[in-house]
Every structure is written in structure tokens, then in C-alpha cells.
Amino acid sequence: MAANGKSRNLESFVKQQLEGAQKRFGDLEQEAGKVFRTLKARSKGQAREVEKLLGQINSDALLENPKVKEFGRKATQVSTDLRKRLDGLQTKAVEAVGVASQAQVKELNRELSRLSKKLDQLLPASVKKVTSRGSRVSAS
Template sequence: MATTHVKARNLETFVKGQLEGAQKRFEGLEQEASKVLNTLKERGQDSAKEVEKLLGQLNTETLLENPKVKLLGRRATQVRTELRKRLDGFQARAVEAVGVASQAQVKEINRELSRLSKKLDQLLPAAVKKVTGRMGSRPSAS
């Protein structure tokens, strides 16, 4: 039993030693990572300053004539158009789900009402128009 106890003690000492060594290596890696992070922050700040300086020097007319910029502009317009179509479709589905007339439906109803009103005006005989016109212009009896 004493040998088992000694073996357990040796194993415990060995594991503690390994853990302490690992912790020291971890601390070293942590310090190194911290240094690298600080260096990257400094470089990022320097790069940001340089980009700001370059942006201040840019000539917009020259930039807009660049073929790559033109291509990006066209792509942005295409994306905007596609996005607008999708949003309009989504809005139409949402309006349908709520049960309210969409703007397009209201415009169509107004066009139809206007068309019917014109047709009604054409169908009414001139005499009826005169009578209704006189009725509206009579002095009130109050």
C-alpha cells in the first residue's frame, strides 16, 4: 500500500508540474498576443490616418470616370432596383394580409371612377343636366 501511496504522490507532483508549466506557457502566449494586438492597433490607426489623408486628396471627377467605379455604380443601381422591387412586393403582401387596398388598387379604383363619371356625363341628356343645374342654383326657401 505504501508503494501505491508513493505512486499517487508522484503522479500528483507530476501533474502539478505539468499544469504549472502549461500555465507559464499560457501566460507567455498571452503576453505575446497582447503585444501583437497592440502593434495591430497602432498599425490600424496609422492606416486609418493615411486613408483619411488620401481621401482628402481625391479628385471626385477623376474617381467618377474610373471604369471600376462606374461598374460599382451600375451594380449599386441594380441592387437598389432589385431591393425596391422586393420591398414593394413585401409591402403588397403585407397590405393584402391586413385586408387594406394598396396604393395601386386605390389608383385603379380612382381611374375607374373617373372613367365611369365621364361615361355617365355623356349618357345624361342635356335636359337633365339643365334641370339639375337649375335645382342646384335655386335660392333656398329658408
């Protein structure tokens, strides 16, 4: 019976950790939403300014300019680097929140399965009888 209590303690611990992680994710999501809305509002104003300036310039001649082509290549490179950094930050944020990665979750599931099999081997047959609903049936 002590193994059953340990199993419940483990389930309770895992549940508490998941609930805490969900709350932290919710908080992070709210913060990210605020930052995103702020950046979106800023970018709209800047986009209008750029459109206004572009309307004043002959775009065909501008696109053929070697300096503009080089600027376009650099902008693409910066965009790629920024995306990589954001992906890294996202990974660090998930780690900081204390949430297990997919690989860690799979490893935990494997370990739980292994422990469950060991537990099944240790329990007497009368305790192991289980109905299709998962409730225990006592042997008389």
C-alpha cells in the first residue's frame, strides 16, 4: 500500500508542477501580447512614413541601385538572424518557466511505464484485479 501512496504523491507533485507551469505560461503569454501590441502599433506609424517616402521615389530606379540591393540583402540577413535569436529566446523562456521539453516528457512517460510495470509485478494478484472502468475490485 505504501507504493500506492507514493504513486499518488508523484501524481500530485506532477499535477502541481503542471498547474504552476500553466500559470507561468499564461502570465508570459499576457506579457508577450502586450509587447506584441506595442510593437504592432509602433510599426504601423513607421510603415506609413515609409510608404509616404516610397511614393515620392521612382521605385524602378531605386530597385536597380546597387546600394539598395545590398541593403536588401543585409535586411534579409538581419531578419534571419533575428528569427534565430527569437527562437533561442523562446527556448530559454520555456526552460526558465520550468516546463519539460517534448523529449523530457517522453522520457518521463517511459520512466512512468517502467515503474508501473515494476509496481504491477510487486502487487499481489488480488490487488491487481481491475474492472474495465479502472476501479479496484477486492478479492473475497
